Amino acid sequence: MESTLKEIGDGGSVLDLDPKATVGGGVEDIYGEDCATEEQLVTPWTFSVASGYSLLRDPHHNKGLAFTEKERDAHYLRGLLPPAIVTQQLQEKKLMQNIRQYQLPLQKFIAMMELQERNERLFYKLLIDNVEELLPVVYTPTVGEACQKYGSIFRRPQGLYISLKEKGKILEVLKNWPQRSIQVIVVTDGERILGLGDLGCQGMGIPVGKLSLYTALGGVRPSACLPITIDVGTNNEKLLNDEFYIGLKQRRATGEEYYELLDEFMTAVKQNYGEKVLIQFEDFANHNAFELLAKYRTTHLVFNDDIQGTAAVVLAGAVSALKLIGGTLADHTFLFLGAGEAGTGIAELIALEISKQTKAPVEETRKKIWLVDSKGLIVHSRKDSLQHFKQPWAHEHEPVKDLLSAVKAIKPTVLIGSSGVGRTFTKEVIEAVSSINEKPLIMALSNPTSQSECTAEEAYTWSEGRAIFASGSPFDPFEYNGKTFVPGQSNNAYIFPGFGLGVVISGAIRVHDDMLLAASEALAAQVSEENYDKGLIYPPFTNIRKISANIAANVAAKAYELGLATRLPRPADLVKYAESCMYSPVYRTYR
Ligand SMILES: O=C([O-])CC(=O)C(=O)O
Numbered sequence: 200m201e202s203t204l205k206e207i208g209d210g211g212s213v214l215d216l217d218p219k220a221t222v223g224g225g226v227e228d229i230y231g232e233d234c235a236t237e238e239q240l241v242t243p244w245t246f247s248v249a250s251g252y253s254l255l256r257d258p259h260h261n262k263g264l265a266f267t268e269k270e271r272d273a274h275y276l277r278g279l280l281p282p283a284i285v286t287q288q289l290q291e292k293k294l295m296q297n298i299r300q301y302q303l304p305l306q307k308f309i310a311m312m313e314l315q316e317r318n319e320r321l322f323y324k325l326l327i328d329n330v331e332e333l334l335p336v337v338y339t340p341t342v343g344e345a346c347q348k349y350g351s352i353f354r355r356p357q358g359l360y361i362s363l364k365e366k367g368k369i370l371e372v373l374k375n376w377p378q379r380s381i382q383v384i385v386v387t388d389g390e391r392i393l394g395l396g397d398l399g400c401q402g403m404g405i406p407v408g409k410l411s412l413y414t415a416l417g418g419v420r421p422s423a424c425l426p427i428t429i430d431v432g433t434n435n436e437k438l439l440n441d442e443f444y445i446g447l448k449q450r451r452a453t454g455e456e457y458y459e460l461l462d463e464f465m466t467a468v469k470q471n472y473g474e475k476v477l478i479q480f481e482d483f484a485n486h487n488a489f490e491l492l493a494k495y496r497t498t499h500l501v502f503n504d505d506i507q508g509t510a511a512v513v514l515a516g517a518v519s520a521l522k523l524i525g526g527t528l529a530d531h532t533f534l535f536l537g538a539g540e541a542g543t544g545i546a547e548l549i550a551l552e553i554s555k556q557t558k559a560p561v562e563e564t565r566k567k568i569w570l571v572d573s574k575g576l577i578v579h580s581r582k583d584s585l586q587h588f589k590q591p592w593a594h595e596h597e598p599v600k601d602l603l604s605a606v607k608a609i610k611p612t613v614l615i616g617s618s619g620v621g622r623t624f625t626k627e628v629i630e631a632v633s634s635i636n637e638k639p640l641i642m643a644l645s646n647p648t649s650q651s652e653c654t655a656e657e658a659y660t661w662s663e664g665r666a667i668f669a670s671g672s673p674f675d676p677f678e679y680n681g682k683t684f685v686p687g688q689s690n691n692a693y694i695f696p697g698f699g700l701g702v703v704i705s706g707a708i709r710v711h712d713d714m715l716l717a718a719s720e721a722l723a724a725q726v727s728e729e730n731y732d733k734g735l736i737y738p739p740f741t742n743i744r745k746i747s748a749n750i751a752a753n754v755a756a757k758a759y760e761l762g763l764a765t766r767l768p769r770p771a772d773l774v775k776y777a778e779s780c781m782y783s784p785v786y787r788t789y790r
Pocket residue numbers: 339392393394482504505645646671690691
């Protein structure tokens with residue numbers, strides 16, 4: 200026998216409400232077909248058929264021991280739970296104690312994953328309240344290890360798998376996902392997971408992790424998030440020979456076969472979810488990442504996190520670092536190690552920002568930015584053999600074979616690592632850049648920690664405490680000569696959740712570069728004097744929800760200004776509006 204469960208909303212939050220309802224045995228949407236936007240969600244409660252034993256097994260509604268006496272009576276839970284009734288706070292305290300007892304980060308990761316599959320609100324409560332501690336568990340660096348071992352830790356699907364086997368049926372596959380009003384999709388094909396390379400189908404850990412940050416850091420409701428992995432095979436021999444590998448055991452499809460599948464996917468997404476679903480491309484290999492972004496940016500609402508998200512966060516760090524290193528952006532010389540998605544994406548956004556500030560054409564402002572790839576400095580004489588995304592950076596200079604020689608020749612004030620290769624900022628490189636600058640800005644962006652171009656300790660020690668340092672994966676504070684330095688985390692996690700929220704709340708239909716500049720500007724504005732005193736060029740993650748609301752508001756304001764927003768009328772106070780839309784993980788009361 201089943202009861203109808205009604206949740207009493209927790210006030211203001213509209214995005215918080217799950218518009219999908221299950222009534223009787225079938226799946227029916229109580230708001231009708233078109234309920235993708237929050238405006239139509241007028242009632243502060245949802246229905247569910249889950250009750251009794253199945254209610255305890257439903258992660259979206261389960262509260263465990265926090266079910267009250269009344270709820271236990273009304274929803275057939277008597278006897279299924281031990282008698283104690285505890286608060287969400289106490290549950291949180293107990294779980295944090297449990298998680299802290301695990302020695303290995305992967306054990307903590309698995310504990311968090313199990314919690315997410317058991318009690319979603321409690322998972323988000325923990326993540327939001329303990330963000331500094333748990334971000335390295337559910338995100339970089341641990342998520343990298345989890346992807347490497349995903350075959351053996353895989354328990355339940357947390358997202359959609361679309362493989363070559365589903366060719367011709369992708370629309371049907373999308374309809375198998377239980378939630379209908381999706382606002383954000385993060386999709387990968389697993390070919391370049393962080394700096395770890397091709398992990399094939401096991402890359403699923405990344406879209407799942409990124410979307411849990413969309414909710415925890417950006418406040419997009421979990422039921423509106425859809426993680427997707429496209430499996431076209433893998434070229435990773437180890438996985439191909441692994442009996443426990445969960446993906447297609449074949450080499451990667453390329454060329455027409457690949458692009459046909461991707462095209463079917465992009466068409467099916469738009470057909471199923473409409474044009475206001477944000478599709479975030481994540482951890483594709485360079486050659487496909489640039490091509491997919493160029494191909495779909497004019498027809499779909501797409502965002503490449505590795506090209507555009509990373510660019511916005513690094514630009515924000517460079518702008519805020521000016522308080523410490525002096526000058527304007529245009530006064531600085533940038534040298535990158537790595538000329539892939541992150542390197543060229545960051546370089547272009549910096550050139551664009553300098554061009555806006557100085558009114559000089561972007562072709563000119565690019566000349567202050569130099570890139571080194573595996574074959575040395577990118578210079579004009581190499582132009583013909585360069586991939587198209589590297590060509591704008593082929594400046595006039597004699598050939599230079601490696602990073603150290605490039606530092607000596609170019610004399611950068613800012614050194615940025617985006618190569619995906621660890622320990623490439625050697626002692627000689629950091630000493631060389633420190634001999635040129637009183638305060639060199641050094642950013643070691645590659646993830647996870649094992650791929651970082653240098654550690655925080657190395658940057659501070661080899662620069663004799665003069666470097667302003669930030670990294671893609673987190674490092675602990677480091678003491679040098681009696682002073683404690685706190686490294687900033689230059690990771691796109693600062694940008695994409697707030698950026699996505701801004702896109703969702705404005706109903707934007709396209710992503711424009713100026714919206715990235717708006718996100719970057721809002722992030723830089725959140726750094727305080729107190730942060731600078733510790734050498735920090737990013738605000739701490741503890742304030743991330745406030746930061747995300749500010750980023751969302753600035754992005755939404757730009758979307759309105761550009762005529763790309765469809766949510767009308769424009770809310771007067773966009774920060775307040777963004778905050779009011781954010782998902783809250785506090786338990787709801789069931790009647
Ligand atoms: O996931 C992260 O930590 C940042 C990122 O996008 C990458 O490294 O590909």
